[in-house]
Amino acid sequence: VWEETGLTIENPRLCGIKTWGGPEGLLEVAFLYKAEKFSGELKPSEEGEVFWAERDSLPAMQLASGMEETFRVFFEEDISELYYEKKDKNAPAGPWRYEDWQYTLQ
Numbered sequence: 590v591w592e593e594t595g596l597t598i599e600n601p602r603l604c605g606i607k608t609w610g611g612p613e614g615l616l617e618v619a620f621l622y623k624a625e626k627f628s629g630e631l632k633p634s635e636e637g638e639v640f641w642a643e644r645d646s647l648p649a650m651q652l653a654s655g656m657e658e659t660f661r662v663f664f665e666e667d668i669s670e671l672y673y674e675k676k677d678k679n680a681p682a683g684p685w686r687y688e689d690w691q692y693t694l695q
Contacts (some may be wrong), residue, residue, distance in 0.1 A: 595629050604622065647657035
């Protein structure tokens with residue numbers, strides 16, 4: 590967290606996982622954590638700008654593709670997994686494009 594935000598978090602709690610098919614058929618996994626206590630100040634990184642926002646304002650923001658369903662894992666207690674799979678499993682490998690994937694929330 591510190592490398593991407595400048596914040597040091599305390600007592601992180603795993604709230605879910607996000608998985609998708611990577612290159613050469615490998616499964617890629619991201620672990621999603623929540624934390625209520627932190628120290629430090631927000632700072633930008635190579636990942637991009639970081640900022641605080643009210644939760645209610647998130648749907649109106651232009652965020653990265655897939656953030657809407659990722660937020661559901663964070664905010665809805667009955668969802669703990671987000672799984673992406675290619676719509677066309679026979680399509681040739683190429684750059685990752687959001688519109689080529691479908692997702693399942695569990």
